[in-house]
Amino acid sequence: EELVGEAIVALAALGVPRETLWIQTKFTPFAGQDETVATVPYDPTASVYDQVMQSFLQSQRNLRSSYVDSLLLHSPMESLERTLTAWSALEELHFRGQARRLGISNCYSLDFLSA
Template sequence: MPKQTVPNVTLNNGVQIPQLGFGVFQVPPEETQRIVEDALEAGYRHIDTAAAYGNEAAVGAAIAASGIPRADIFLTTKLRNGEQGTAREAFGHSRRELGVDYVDLYLIHWPVPSRNLFAEAWKAMEELHAGGEIRAIGVSNFLANHLDTLLQSADVVPAVNQFELHPTFQQPELAAKSRSLGIAVEAYSPLGQGADLDAAAVTSVADGHGVPPAQVVLAWHLAQSTIVIPKSANSGRMRDNLAAVDVVLTPEEIGGITALEAGARIGSDPAVAAHSQM
């Protein structure tokens, strides 16, 4: 085990999620088992996948091969956009692909407002949660108006809202809205897919601390109680990213990175994204 101890965030239903996890977006299925095994060996205990990634089976194989008790691994997967009308069946397929009895966190991957099915999907997820097949349910890429619509009929407040968040695209209003509702914020593309690592506000802090720029950006996220799921196929960088939990930034350093906000969205806009392919 590594010397780093990853802190937990307590979700609104009492479930604890490791604040720094490992994402497998765009990791080819044929490489996923090896990469996830490397991540688990490095010390990660929070793995984030999705039905749309096509690599759930490989994630499950890595977990099984690791020998780590299932209860010690926090596992997230997501509902495919085209299956919001059949969420119960979609979840069952994901669970079988993963080879597990339960999933720790299940997310609606995108709101897909043009289809207007996410509230229906949520009801099915609430039933699965009540039955113990999912420990916590949440959403991904939900904007403020999507949250408002969902909460009009929801009995369970989402535990997590996972969305694009990095120094040059922080979505502060959405983060504040989510947190005000008791919804934990989880950042994907937390490093801006690498684009944010060359900013002077990041590199100067990295030089001062004697650490890689990625550690600085991840430490910036962690300091704000944000859950982060960086990915890397390189075991050395996996360990470097995990070591971000030991980097303590000053308020001035945090402020300098926060000032990088530039509205630089990398991914699709949830307000209009259909993502039928997912």
């Protein structure tokens, strides 16, 4: 993300408007993170909702953008309740205009989506 942020700034300096770029990022649950806690962009002891918000704030800093075109939940979480909590945080970011579109990746069960 940091390198993408640098590229966005460099392109802006060349006259390329942010609106012409498509930027997507994601929230990755702790179980999907690298093994070192130092690389996790949120407090793993925080609530799921706060983890999503902290992660997105770090993405904004890295990308140097007030919004993204697409924000994904990297995968369903270990329970439906936690997944819905994470999704509600994504929806809040969407309602604030900080994430124009929302999605979920690595979801292999249509039954999960119908819950």
